[in-house]
Amino acid sequence: MSNFKPFQLPLISLLLFTSVFTRNNSSVFASPAFLRNNQTFSRPDPLRHFRLYKGGYDIRNKHYWASAAFTGIHGYAMAGIWMIFGLGFGSYLIIKSFNGGFHPFINHPRSYYLTCFALIITFTSIAIIFSSLILVANQSSLHRSKNLMATILGSATTMKQTIEIVMRSLIKIQTFLKPYDTDTYDFLNHITNQMQKETISIQNFVKEAQKASNYAFKTIYIANFVFVTANLVVLVTGCVVVLFHWHPGFIIVIIVCWILTTVSWILTGFDFFFHIFAGDTCSAFENFEQNQNPESNSIMSILSSCSNSSNSDKLMAQIGYTVHKYIDESNSEITTLAHKMIQTNEEDDDSFAIERICDPFSTAPNYIYSPGDCPQDSVQIHDLPNILSTLTCEKNAPAEICKAQGRFFPESSYGKTMAYIQSIEKLIATYPDLQSLAGCTPVKHAISDVALHQCKPFKKSVKLLWVCILTLSIDMVILTSFFIVKTYMEKGKQFSLCSIVPRRLPC
Structure with missing residues (x-):
């Protein structure tokens, strides 16, 4: 009777695959930079003396962030110009008041007062309307940003859970083979330990990324919300001051409006940078969705099993x-x-x-x-x-x-x-x-979901936020100027309560 050869399964091949696989997948979530687009940019990089940044979409790269943030320079520059002009104008008024004050203001025709009042009401109404739109767009962008991050981080969690399922199966195989194949058992033990490290790495990444993303999105949301709320309060106060013709109140409103206008321009630049970043991110997702061949178009900063089908x-x-x-x-x-x-x-x-x-x-x-x-x-x-x-x-x-x-x-x-x-x-x-x-199926499904269903409304809400804050900034510049004109016109004049034109003084 010939001896029966027991079933021999070459598990080493399987485990070698598992080892290679887990190393590849760890890089998916070892860093927040798991996306990269082959598209290159040409943007000034303030960290390199404004030389052009020629790289692609890479959120690990500080030069990408610097060049993207610099795209909001129009807002930052306007904020600086407006602030310098305000300091200069304020200094001029202070010096002028110390040198004998201003000459008496002339009496303007009634039509001047009516026109100025109508313009202030018009631009105040525009400011209120766009402030309301900013609140809506701000809430929408926060909601869509959180959904996008939840999709990506959800895929990371799914990967972690799947690795844990595989790991439990390998541990079970260890139990089966321990009495008969110590070499395979030791190798399996090494692999499960590696996989355990991968799950901890993914868990830590999800925790840190979730905390960082929530902090970033909430910071943007709170900054816009606080600004708009303060601006609405000042606008209502300005309307009351106009009706009551309280001259010191005009000065206070002008100073506060000037400060808020400066902040508005800073937020305009920052929201434009947010708009650019949203466009870059969605372009990377959409580009990968359309062409997943890493040799011609790779946005996933991961190794062979995830980036190479x-x-x-x-x-x-x-x-x-x-x-x-x-x-x-x-x-x-x-x-x-x-x-x-x-x-x-x-x-x-x-x-x-x-x-x-x-x-x-x-x-x-x-x-x-x-x-x-x-x-x-x-x-x-x-x-x-x-x-x-x-x-x-x-x-x-x-x-x-x-x-x-x-x-x-x-x-x-x-x-x-x-x-x-x-x-x-x-x-x-x-x-x-x-x-x-x-095949990194959870990650690819998440990218497809973002590219096909979430990117368009996300970019739309962020763009609406930037357009509204830009319009409000321009409106606030004009409105502040009319408040100055109104203050100039009413200096030394007497008005009845809630009147638009000054009372005629007796001869």
Whole structure:
């Protein structure tokens, strides 16, 4: 009787794949910079003496951030000019007052007062309208920003959960193989430790990224909200001052409006930078969605299995080949052993047959996982333990009785064989998760969702925010100027309560 060779599964190939895979996937979330677009920019970089930044979209690169932030220079410059002009104008008025004050103001026609009042009311109304629009756009941009980040961080969490599922399966395989294969057990233990580190790394990244993104988005939201709220209060106060003709109140309103206008221009530049960043980000997502070939267009700063689908296919084909070879050899060994152990009569030779183990993978070269293609009379992997127990010949049982009962499998090989059967069963059950991880499916689905459904409304809300704050800034410059004119016109004049034109003084 020939010795039966126990089921031998080349798990080292699987584990080598797992090791390579986990290293590749760790880079997806080891840094916030998991996206990169092949599009290059040409923007002045203030960190390099305003030399042009020629790089692409890379949120790890401080020069990208500096060049993107510099796009809001029109707002920052206007804020600086307005502030300098205000300081100069204020200094001039102070010096003038110390040198004898101003000459008496002339009496203007009634139409001047009516026109100035109408212009102040008009531009105040415009300011109120656009302040309200800013509140709406600000709330919308915060909501859409959070949704976008939740989608991306959600994919990171899904990757972490999937790795944990695979890790639990590998730990289970460790338990099966520990009594029979210490080398594989030690290697599996090393891999699970590495995967544990990866899950901790992803968890830390999600926690830090969520905290940082929430802080950034809330800062933008609060800055715009506080400014608009303060501006609305000042606008209402300005209207009251105009109606009551309180001259000191005009001075206070002008000073506060000047400060708020400066802040408005700063926010205009900052919101424009936010608008540019949103456009860069969405362009990167959309570009990747349209062309996922990393050789011609790569935005994912990750290694082979995530950034190169051909490598992922090769790795998964290696897994398929491993299982396919195992099942093919097992079928051959079982059939050979059965024929040797069961010596049938000559007339029964044609009637002897044995069911084959289901091979859920196709043949070379792709070894695609397709469990539905197994023949109906094949034995499923999960059925093997029950079948094997009925075919195992007990150690002390006579060989003749085993042959008569069709028990041709030696008990001495039962334990080790069962360990490998259960290992391959776990592997096949985990294969869809491995496939998902190898192709970075959660990340790619998140990118597709952002590119197809979230980017357009996100960019629209951010652009609306910038347009409204820009319009409000221009309006505030004009309105502040009319407040100055109004103050000039009413200096030394007497008005009835809520009147528009001054009272006529007696001769």
